[in-house]
Amino acid sequence: MNGGPARFLPPLQWLRGYGGATLASDLLAAVIVTIMLIPQSLAYALLAGLPPEMGLYASILPLIAYALFGTSRTLSVGPVAVASLMTATAVGKVAEAGTADYASAAVAMALMSGLMLAAMGLLRFGALANLLSHPVVSGFITASGIIIALSQLRHILGIEAHGETLLDLGHSLLAHVAAFNSLTLATGMAALLFLFWVRRGLAPLLTRAGLPAATAGMVAKAGPVLIIVLTTLASYLGGFEAQDVAVVGTVPSGLPAFSTPVFDAELWSELAVSALLVSIIGFVESVSVGRTLAAKRRQTIDANQELLALGAANIASGVSSGFPVTGGFSRSVVNFDAGAETQLASVFTAAGIALAALFLTPVLYFLPQATLAATIIVAVTSLIDWGTVRLAWRYSRSDFIAVTATIVVTLALGVELGVLAGIIASIALHLHKTSRPHIAVVGTVPGTEHYRNVERHEVVTYPGIVSIRVDESLYFVNAAYLESAIYAIVAARPEVQHVVLQCAAVNEIDLSALEALENIDHRLRERGMQLHLSEVKGPVMDGLKRTDFLEHLSGDVFLSHHQAVEALRDRQD
Amino acid sequence: MNGGPARFLPPLQWLRGYGGATLASDLLAAVIVTIMLIPQSLAYALLAGLPPEMGLYASILPLIAYALFGTSRTLSVGPVAVASLMTATAVGKVAEAGTADYASAAVAMALMSGLMLAAMGLLRFGALANLLSHPVVSGFITASGIIIALSQLRHILGIEAHGETLLDLGHSLLAHVAAFNSLTLATGMAALLFLFWVRRGLAPLLTRAGLPAATAGMVAKAGPVLIIVLTTLASYLGGFEAQDVAVVGTVPSGLPAFSTPVFDAELWSELAVSALLVSIIGFVESVSVGRTLAAKRRQTIDANQELLALGAANIASGVSSGFPVTGGFSRSVVNFDAGAETQLASVFTAAGIALAALFLTPVLYFLPQATLAATIIVAVTSLIDWGTVRLAWRYSRSDFIAVTATIVVTLALGVELGVLAGIIASIALHLHKTSRPHIAVVGTVPGTEHYRNVERHEVVTYPGIVSIRVDESLYFVNAAYLESAIYAIVAARPEVQHVVLQCAAVNEIDLSALEALENIDHRLRERGMQLHLSEVKGPVMDGLKRTDFLEHLSGDVFLSHHQAVEALRDRQD
Structure with a gap:
């Protein structure tokens, strides 16, 4: 659209040059x-x-x-x-x-x-x-x-x-x-x-x-x-x-x-x-x-x-x-x-x-x-x-x-x-769908830097590290689900020391979800584990930096998920 | 929670073993x-x-x-x-x-x-x-x-x-x-x-x-x-x-x-x-x-x-x-x-x-x-x-x-x-936020297979190809915005022949968004361009396969965005 009067009176656009044909x-x-x-x-x-x-x-x-x-x-x-x-x-x-x-x-x-x-x-x-x-x-x-x-x-x-x-x-x-x-x-x-x-x-x-x-x-x-x-x-x-x-x-x-x-x-x-x-x-x-x-x-x-x-x-x-x-x-x-x-x-x-x-x-x-x-x-x-x-x-x-x-x-x-x-x-259906996001445990596709669902692909994992990919923005509707899903994954793997959330599909973390992440971090730390994040998007990271979340986080933030796994592999007991 | 009667009467869980202390x-x-x-x-x-x-x-x-x-x-x-x-x-x-x-x-x-x-x-x-x-x-x-x-x-x-x-x-x-x-x-x-x-x-x-x-x-x-x-x-x-x-x-x-x-x-x-x-x-x-x-x-x-x-x-x-x-x-x-x-x-x-x-x-x-x-x-x-x-x-x-x-x-x-x-x-605010998703034109980070926003990073692009990353699930609330955003990007680049949508952050494509993609594909084809998709997630791909969208799509679907760009580079006029 043009600005000016032609924006509110579109005939000003088409009347110019209006002809016999x-x-x-x-x-x-x-x-x-x-x-x-x-x-x-x-x-x-x-x-x-x-x-x-x-x-x-x-x-x-x-x-x-x-x-x-x-x-x-x-x-x-x-x-x-x-x-x-x-x-x-x-x-x-x-x-x-x-x-x-x-x-x-x-x-x-x-x-x-x-x-x-x-x-x-x-x-x-x-x-x-x-x-x-x-x-x-x-x-x-x-x-x-x-x-x-x-x-x-x-x-x-x-x-x-x-x-x-x-x-x-x-x-x-x-x-x-x-x-x-x-x-x-x-x-x-x-x-x-x-x-x-x-x-x-x-x-x-x-x-x-x-x-x-x-x-x-x-x-x-x-x-x-x-x-x-x-x-x-x-x-x-x-x-x-x-x-x-x-x-x-x-x-x-x-x-x-x-x-x-x-x-x-x-x-x-x-x-x-x-x-x-x-x-x-x-x-x-x-x-x-x-x-x-x-x-x-x-x-x-x-x-x-x-x-x-x-x-x-x-x-x-x-x-x-x-x-x-x-x-x-x-x-x-x-x-x-x-x-x-x-x-x-x-x-x-x-x-x-x-x-x-x-x-x-x-x-x-x-x-x-x-x-x-x-x-x-x-x-x-x-x-x-x-x-x-x-x-x-x-x-x-x-x-x-x-x-x-x-x-x-x-x-x-x-x-x-x-x-x-x-x-x-x-x-309601949109909220319902996003309220139970797809959450997958992922592992390395051998010989690559790609991470895929352990249930769908032949991938490499390490006992002390669990990589979790969340396929949804995190906001108030799914914050509670995120907490319980992560606790369930961790509870099934008693040997885990490092939990890495791959955030490539997380387009937003609202305040309720931030609180959920703080709860998760707190609870993992109590049990001697660390929470790490990877592939956090720019705008999401900007938001996190405005809070004290990153200062208190038990683990680190990694640019790529592969970097996270490489670094943490060396830190396992 | 346990199943059975203890699920509906939790005292059955804690009364067992209830003692003096x-x-x-x-x-x-x-x-x-x-x-x-x-x-x-x-x-x-x-x-x-x-x-x-x-x-x-x-x-x-x-x-x-x-x-x-x-x-x-x-x-x-x-x-x-x-x-x-x-x-x-x-x-x-x-x-x-x-x-x-x-x-x-x-x-x-x-x-x-x-x-x-x-x-x-x-x-x-x-x-x-x-x-x-x-x-x-x-x-x-x-x-x-x-x-x-x-x-x-x-x-x-x-x-x-x-x-x-x-x-x-x-x-x-x-x-x-x-x-x-x-x-x-x-x-x-x-x-x-x-x-x-x-x-x-x-x-x-x-x-x-x-x-x-x-x-x-x-x-x-x-x-x-x-x-x-x-x-x-x-x-x-x-x-x-x-x-x-x-x-x-x-x-x-x-x-x-x-x-x-x-x-x-x-x-x-x-x-x-x-x-x-x-x-x-x-x-x-x-x-x-x-x-x-x-x-x-x-x-x-x-x-x-x-x-x-x-x-x-x-x-x-x-x-x-x-x-x-x-x-x-x-x-x-x-x-x-x-x-x-x-x-x-x-x-x-x-x-x-x-x-x-x-x-x-x-x-x-x-x-x-x-x-x-x-x-x-x-x-x-x-x-x-x-x-x-x-x-x-x-x-x-x-x-x-x-x-x-x-x-x-x-x-x-x-x-x-x-x-x-x-x-x-x-x-309402959640819907409003997702109604105008972040849509970035991306290019190759030199020497890597990574793609980043052209406005934030020094990246390589090719005149005949435009790579577009959409940071949101596509559904009825943002379907119309997606259409107009892509038309605007394409209109600003008259030399483009291939439009590649990087879908790594797209956790869902609902029927309204599918219709929008069909419109986009149709319109690009009319102008002699092709629409390609890359990094489409498993569940989203399963849905697309149940329709005839992929049969009519003017372009191809690539597993990784890098593969798409490599392949299309050779197809430029």
Whole structure:
């Protein structure tokens, strides 16, 4: 990143030298993204339990705010599936779906989330994104995708069914399934089948028909628009509404009014934790999309500036009757593939959505909700990713436990506890792993200066000397374990006079571990033994020198482990 | 530890071969500890805001329960200062001090804490003690000691003053100080001065008078008993009660009645977090005392069995009208120094306290509360330890931040938030440290096979090869940092063709870090470079082999870093 104003206003970087060719690329991308975003915005508003126009509103100002502050040139922000589900979960706790209170709580949540993100950006908390490991994020999104898909089944069936967990949702669906509406179901199933076919079969068909692969892919992405036009026409001509098929209904025309949400201390405190969680998840998702796209064009993303930009986007959403937004994967990929070069593409997209909000809303009246539900289901099935679970199973027990815990808790207890479970599981497993470090007794590989585990290799050892390699930094979590492990090793070798700790893998010794080393030294000395250290790293040694540990140490510190063993061999009785 | 029944009932180990000499030692220690415990039990009941007899009750059954299950032979459990303060804080939130509800909430808290500890023991959560680093525990106890000492000033002054934080307490003391009672203050100050003199001056005096040092120390420990006898006599003869000096008053004679506290869901849920915190702190304190004493006699402590034993002690306290107990430092040291050999000493002590509860309570009537407050103040001043803060300041910034945060939060916001702040600060700082690992570009020390930091040493490097040493395990918290650090190193060296990661200090590569390595490899390959690894540890290599990472890796894996550089030198263009 450059310093100066360009650091806080990235457009200053890319506007310089902005020319006709780039403008054309950005305009074309904007047209394609706008066409894709109109149904997506309506669908995610439906998923969040909000009126459809709020989906459009959340796709206007936030895009412009992100364009001003964001470091990704191609990220497209707006309503996304997981954040919309989390909004529904949070707002559903404080207000009844469909009421004005429900909508204004969602607006307040966008504003709170924006303020939190901006504050974290100013405090340079970008590293926060690293608290969620990749498997945990992937597991969380998989589980959320399942819950989202299930929650949309009610629109496909034309029934009432609610719930935030797998069990509640399944239960509610089974209880009401008998009341399904045949025409709604037919519409929903037709849309689903069409969309799955478009995704799997249309692009290859078009390619075989002679279209370039990129164009074929782009046309296939427009599938949702086609099915929306078709089912809206069918609904209008067939009088679906009179046959109890839920349609989008009246969407007010016009742009969102600017409004500062009223500050309601009780409401804000009830929503605070939820707003924080949606902020963190949104940020992690957005940065991960941004990084993926930036890498393809050798650009970079600044995590702290991204916090500011997403904060600005959510504040913009909160003052223009929107709901929480973030950088979405599918919309950003379409934007990127359609050739967007700069965030001006997003500004043009915002203009396109604004035009839709002004002029297109009357024709949306007849659009069946089942069609929107079908577009959501098809979109989230691509989020479901069991590959990570399988990879974690093969690769490491603790990654597998973390991802499984996240999925199970998300499905069983809902999205908010799912995120928390993921963070806690990741950190707890890391601490658990480092709490019992690998500690090996090592010996000389004959004819070399190398030292290897006596249990794995044919090595030379001396009865009076025991060489111990600790494969972990020493800190409070493993300090007690270190003590007991060393006592056990020494107790099994009564003839030992010299204990040498090889510290090549010890990147830190904190105060608790220093105390443990002092205890070890004290106890070995009582039994007539000496404690030596070898291969202590520079920064660790600097720390030890600031204490009196080295003055009291019964033994010596050696630069290399081999030097230690050579010297001590001569000192044996 | 042995297996079999002796594992769960440690007395089976030491009862075998129990003889007359051991019995005599244990009996003598019990007499001394009983004399010390009578005033201490009353004082800590006062500190917890409970009637004095509850202090005695908490020193009978819990000792027997610990004797049955505990692995320390000399630990003495009962009411201790910090746990009593935490009990007062927690119970004060749900009931008015001095009411029956207040007392029964304290009893319920002992039972809850006991059940929690026993459950953690059965789940083998002994490693939990390691979540609190030594500096954090020390800082917490220092801050608690300050709050306890301040809270007792009101008894010395004979005024009403309350508060759980430094500010509230100080404010309340200043507001009421003018109403002090002269006779109370005189009694309290006399007791304080006497106790400080006993601690500092009596033992040396007795030694000079010809007493053995150990005996002199023991007699000095009996100082509180002497001042209690003296001030009780003065109070009786001088009619202190009529002059508005607060005295202990009527203490019911007799043993505690067995009673199962009524399960009150609301009360229990309100106290749950507090009970958990007092359990953790009590456990950490107790295990640390137990380990210190066990080390002196080359015995060992089993943390999981200690959880069970402390759980049993608190359950015993909860069913016999006591309050939360744990292993105390000063009482255990007296027990140890007085020659206790086994937990039978504690059983005899329990009998001694039971006799006191039966026959001694009438003479306690006139004991001034100011005397008890003075014994508390003198006891907690020995808990205050600024040495750890100074050491942390010199030794490491993050230990210093953790201990300072713990002290400041404990003083400013109270004990419960203080413990939480300590745990969170320790973990957060550890994650923060490992999130930006030390990454060095290394070169060959001329004439050797050693590689050192190019910025610290005169080393040989080759333009086409960059050797990078990462001094940390690679996991989700630092995966993103690793990527950007390596890109920055490579970007500064446009002539590089081979990037070699020296992994000698990498004790783990989790799935997130593996993904980062794949990204790095992919990006380097795009730019015509190769990524190599050297000195990958056995367990890490085993993990990598279970994935397809090594098949796709652009470069090779070398056993030693020197081999890598030798081989790649020949492959440069």
